[in-house]
Amino acid sequence: MSVTPLIEMKNIHKRFGGVHAVEDVSISLYPGEVVGILGHNGAGKSCLMKMLAGAMELDSGEILVNGENVTIKNPRDSRDLGIETIYQSLALADNLNAPANLFLGRELMTSMGTLDDSRMEVATRKVMHRLNPNFSNITDPVRSMSGGQRQVVAIGRAIYFDAKILVMDEPTAALGPSETAMVTDLTKQLKSEGIGIFLISHDMHDVFELCDRVMVMKNGRNVGAFKIDEVTPDDILSLIIIGKLPEDWQPRNQV
Amino acid sequence: MTNKNTAVTKPINKLSQLLKASELDTRMLAMVGILITVWLGLNLATDGIFLTARNLYNLSVQSSVVGIMATGMVLVIVARHIDLSVGSIVGFTGMMIAWMQVELFPVTAAWNWPFTIVIGLLLGVVIGALQGYWIAYKAIPAFVVTLGGLLIYRGAAFMVTDGRTVAPMNTDYQLLGGGINGSIGATWSLILGIIAICCVALLMYRSHKNRINHGFPAKPMAIQIALFIISATLILGFVWVMNSYNKPRSDIARGIPIPVLILIVTVIAMTMLTKLTRFGRYVFAIGGNPEAAELSGIDVKKVTMLIFALMGLLCGIAAVITTARLNAGVNSMGLMIELSVIAAAVIGGTSLNGGSGSITGAILGAVIMQSLENGMVLLGAGSAERQIIIGLVLIAAVWFDTLYKAKQR
Numbered sequence: 001m002s003v004t005p006l007i008e009m010k011n012i013h014k015r016f017g018g019v020h021a022v023e024d025v026s027i028s029l030y031p032g033e034v035v036g037i038l039g040h041n042g043a044g045k046s047c048l049m050k051m052l053a054g055a056m057e058l059d060s061g062e063i064l065v066n067g068e069n070v071t072i073k074n075p076r077d078s079r080d081l082g083i084e085t086i087y088q089s090l091a092l093a094d095n096l097n098a099p100a101n102l103f104l105g106r107e108l109m110t111s112m113g114t115l116d117d118s119r120m121e122v123a124t125r126k127v128m129h130r131l132n133p134n135f136s137n138i139t140d141p142v143r144s145m146s147g148g149q150r151q152v153v154a155i156g157r158a159i160y161f162d163a164k165i166l167v168m169d170e171p172t173a174a175l176g177p178s179e180t181a182m183v184t185d186l187t188k189q190l191k192s193e194g195i196g197i198f199l200i201s202h203d204m205h206d207v208f209e210l211c212d213r214v215m216v217m218k219n220g221r222n223v224g225a226f227k228i229d230e231v232t233p234d235d236i237l238s239l240i241i242i243g244k245l246p247e248d249w250q251p252r253n254q255v
Numbered sequence: 256m257t258n259k260n261t262a263v264t265k266p267i268n269k270l271s272q273l274l275k276a277s278e279l280d281t282r283m284l285a286m287v288g289i290l291i292t293v294w295l296g297l298n299l300a301t302d303g304i305f306l307t308a309r310n311l312y313n314l315s316v317q318s319s320v321v322g323i324m325a326t327g328m329v330l331v332i333v334a335r336h337i338d339l340s341v342g343s344i345v346g347f348t349g350m351m352i353a354w355m356q357v358e359l360f361p362v363t364a365a366w367n368w369p370f371t372i373v374i375g376l377l378l379g380v381v382i383g384a385l386q387g388y389w390i391a392y393k394a395i396p397a398f399v400v401t402l403g404g405l406l407i408y409r410g411a412a413f414m415v416t417d418g419r420t421v422a423p424m425n426t427d428y429q430l431l432g433g434g435i436n437g438s439i440g441a442t443w444s445l446i447l448g449i450i451a452i453c454c455v456a457l458l459m460y461r462s463h464k465n466r467i468n469h470g471f472p473a474k475p476m477a478i479q480i481a482l483f484i485i486s487a488t489l490i491l492g493f494v495w496v497m498n499s500y501n502k503p504r505s506d507i508a509r510g511i512p513i514p515v516l517i518l519i520v521t522v523i524a525m526t527m528l529t530k531l532t533r534f535g536r537y538v539f540a541i542g543g544n545p546e547a548a549e550l551s552g553i554d555v556k557k558v559t560m561l562i563f564a565l566m567g568l569l570c571g572i573a574a575v576i577t578t579a580r581l582n583a584g585v586n587s588m589g590l591m592i593e594l595s596v597i598a599a600a601v602i603g604g605t606s607l608n609g610g611s612g613s614i615t616g617a618i619l620g621a622v623i624m625q626s627l628e629n630g631m632v633l634l635g636a637g638s639a640e641r642q643i644i645i646g647l648v649l650i651a652a653v654w655f656d657t658l659y660k661a662k663q664r
């Protein structure tokens with residue numbers, strides 16, 4: 001019996017003028033799985049995920065969600081398919097406060113059809129508390145928050161809406177150790193709930209703690225996809241830097 | 256030394272705490288301060304003419320056109336755009352209304368004036384939407400599209416009657432301009448004032464209850480009561496001034512002018528639009544970070560187009576008041592008014608970098624602008640001097656905005 005993958009991206013291409021940002025990349029994601037996408041700066045990781053999120057149009061290739069061919073033309077399409085994305089740029093409106101950002105595009109409304117700011121604030125407090133109990137300045141514009149607090153808002157926004165698929169583009173880049181630990185716990189919990197997660201990270205420790213499989217990209221190409229127990233951090237580094245495994249490599253779990 | 260310092264900082268701390276608790280914008284307070292200064296200064300310079308009921312009545316009527324348009328300009332600028340064509344749209348829609356009302360249809364017919372108003376407003380919406388379409392869907396900068404619009408609709412205004420003035424308008428229609436009979440009388444003004452005070456009380460009570468229900472800290476009672484008393488005094492003071500100006504050669508009080516009522520309704524509607532609806536929230540989100548707005552699933556293009564359509568509608572309303580006030584269609588209507596409108600929005604705290612601004616602020620800005628114009632006319636300044644002053648005020652307002660931002664960082 002085989003499970004249908006939540007996501008299948010097949011032969012994805014994306015060019016910017018002469019730059020082949022993503023070249024013939026295929027990748028899948030199953031329920032309850034964390035797939036790491038690794039690679040040097042500019043390898044094409046974010047581009048690949050933006051095409052899934054609807055933030056970027058693909059040149060060619062197919063995306064299947066739950067086995068069905070879909071076209072994702074804009075972020076709304078992606079959200080409607082149950083895909084939530086934490087962007088590397090965070091994508092926050094700096095002049096609005098945390099509740100307004102968390103619910104941006106999906107505001108809670110009163111029975112009279114007006115914005116229900118109080119209810120959004122209460123809900124935001126709950127989500128934020130889960131990630132960072134010290135969050136106090138929730139009604140200030142996010143402009144006045146620290147980088148880590150802003151990142152927590154962006155993460156909160158992605159987890160609030162019961163996603164089936166979560167894309168996390170360097171979600172902990174600006175976080176302190178305790179917040180990072182909480183995001184790690186959260187990721188494990190979401191995974192146990194059967195959510196599929198794409199995780200972009202440069203942190204080998206996180207990758208080996210969380211991922212079931214990894215794909216390494218170099219100059220837009222997939223240079224290797226493995227189960228996590230087949231490789232060591234050194235193997236991954238070798239793939240990231242020179243795009244090859246060491247000469248004498250064998251799957252580590254078979255040695 | 257130290258003693259002196261603490262003595263100075265303590266009251267300042269208390270004051271800033273008080274301000275924070277009252278949730279009043281310091282910037283708004285600064286503007287109120289400027290307005291009071293301008294008024295007192297002009298009153299001195301004009302030997303007390305400025306602050307007479309008669310002049311304040313005229314000032315309120317003059318402010319309504321710029322004020323109505325400024326509420327829309329706030330949204331345009333918040334969303335990181337600009338609209339330079341608003342004056343020309345007033346000119347064109349105004350000429351169209353006047354021409355239809357006076358020359359195309361029988362001017363005395365009862366259906367004529369409501370019908371021509373509707374057509375005029377629709378025309379404003381269509382023109383605005385069309386410009387918005389080029390800006391949003393064809394990605395042509397608003398500066399360019401509306402600069403083109405400034406020329407196009409000024410030219411179109413001329414072409415409606417080949418530059419001829421069209422007059423007189425329908426007699427009922429004239430009331431909308433706030434002329435001799437264009438106000439609602441003392442009794443109704445008082446009734447409206449009392450209703451307004453009740454509304455303020457109700458709103459404050461509901462927001463208080465809402466905060467308590469959700470477990471948020473409530474504003475201190477003393478501050479709430481103080482705010483209520485200030486609002487009630489302002490409302491009653493306004494009614495009193497409007498009721499103190501009589502119709503010519505009589506002792507019948509005029510009361511609140513109709514254009515000011517239109518302004519008040521516009522302000523309430525626009526405030527609700529910005530604070531209570533998705534559309535308003537999206538306008539601010541787009542201004543704060545257009546990319547984030549797009550990634551959040553907001554249809555940025557549609558919202559942008561709607562902003563300009565709304566601006567067009569407000570120009571249409573301004574055109575109605577202008578033609579009714581002049582009792583004619585003149586093809587120079589709205590000439591250069593875009594500058595006053597933009598200045599009103601900017602003086603009122605709308606940042607040219609986008610993302611922040613308020614309707615109330617813009618109204619204050621409009622009143623400040625019109626006070627200067629009105630005061631200069633009283634002082635016998637010609638249009639040349641007035642233009643220079645308004646230009647300087649505009650630059651000063653943006654400079655102030657830059658300073659304010661730098662200090663906040």
Ligand SMILES: Nc1ncnc2c1ncn2[C@@H]1O[C@H](COP(=O)(O)OP(=O)(O)OP(=O)(O)O)[C@@H](O)[C@H]1O
Nearest residue numbers: 016019021039040041042043044045046047048088
């Ligand atoms: N909007 C764009 N226009 C032009 N080129 C782009 C654009 N976005 C990305 N690129 C190019 O595509 C390539 C891949 O970029 P991408 O952002 O996917 O890298 P990345 O793997 O996420 O890197 P990082 O680890 O630094 O986030 C880069 O060469 C980049 O310059």
Ligand SMILES: [Mg+2]
Nearest residue numbers: 045046088169
């Ligand atoms: Mg990236």
